């Protein structure tokens with residue numbers, strides 16, 4: 296059977312949830328006084344949307360082959376991402392056999408290296424890469440996990456990120472990750488409030504349920520160290536992304552300063568094998584957390600995961616929904632994964648990319664059978680009720 300060629304690459308945008316976790320309506324837990332690097336400015340302390348955490352919105356990339364098969368994927372990149380795909384990346388994909396995913400990745404990365412390397416550009420590359428894997432799976436009639444060598448486990452186990460770890464425990468998750476709410480700018484009172492919140496949650500969930508803090512790049516080395524030692528009595532399992540992702544030196548120092556047994560995690564805002572090599576070789580973390588839709592896509596994540604494995608580190612993707620599940624089920628060093636509870640009060644499970652994807656599998660009782668992934672490609676469809684807009688048609 297001749298291998299089809301890519302006929303069209305289309306980049307569209309959509310607002311409201313979807314591929315941008317922070318593009319949510321008013322009153323959502325994810326924007327309720329969460330610590331951030333901008334909290335040193337009082338006007339940006341109460342809300343991350345106030346400084347534009349939701350500025351990009353979702354980019355949807357569709358890759359259509361000349362036999363009509365179409366793959367797609369999403370990321371956080373919005374209209375600037377659509378520009379990069381239509382005006383720059385598409386030229387390396389259109390007209391090529393749909394099987395040439397490695398070649399496509401290499402050309403997309405090195406052609407944009409002079410202005411990319413991480414962030415928005417690599418988010419856009421990730422979406423094209425994931426769309427190509429979706430297309431390949433659909434053409435071959437196989438789930439993506441089968442293209443990666445197949446599952447090493449029968450079910451996925453999840454922790455949940457949200458404001459209510461107590462409810463996450465009732466929903467059957469193995470742990471709950473809280474957003475840290477107060478950073479250094481709110482001084483000792485803020486530190487006391489953080490620790491009081493953790494103590495309250497520990498009292499609700501009992502001794503064995505995992506509790507973690509997501510610090511979202513908001514701290515300095517001294518504050519993070521004091522927070523960690525204050526959290527020790529409440530059995531905090533890990534501190535996440537405490538410092539600037541560029542401060543490899545501070546992260547390495549923090550990891551050495553933590554109480555015995557407390558883990559340090561990082562990586563959701565890191566990208567490519569080179570960025571994660573730096574994190575791992577400098578001893579910055581115990582668990583790397585690449586976002587599959589941001590780190591370079593699946594092609595690059597396979598290299599990143601192998602690096603982590605060689606360093607004896609776990610690779611537990613940040614969010615990423617089905618794009619994570621198809622990889623995690625095939626990697627020995629990915630024993631569990633994350634779902635970000637995108638429901639406004641973090642009180643129920645809904646698809647991670649709600650409302651944009653149809654057929655997105657969701658964990659039940661904190662678990663998901665790998666057999667639920669057994670549909671071609673990533674096994675999801677675009678919701679026709681979510682109107683796409685193509686800002687740079689060709």
Ligand SMILES: C[C@H](O)[C@H](O)[C@@H](O)[C@@H](O)C(=O)O
Nearest residue numbers: 316329456474509511613635
């Ligand atoms: C809850 C955190 O502040 C972020 O909003 C979240 O998207 C991310 O850091 C995570 O690890 O889930």
Ligand SMILES: [Mg+2]
Nearest residue numbers: 509535536563
């Ligand atoms: Mg995080």
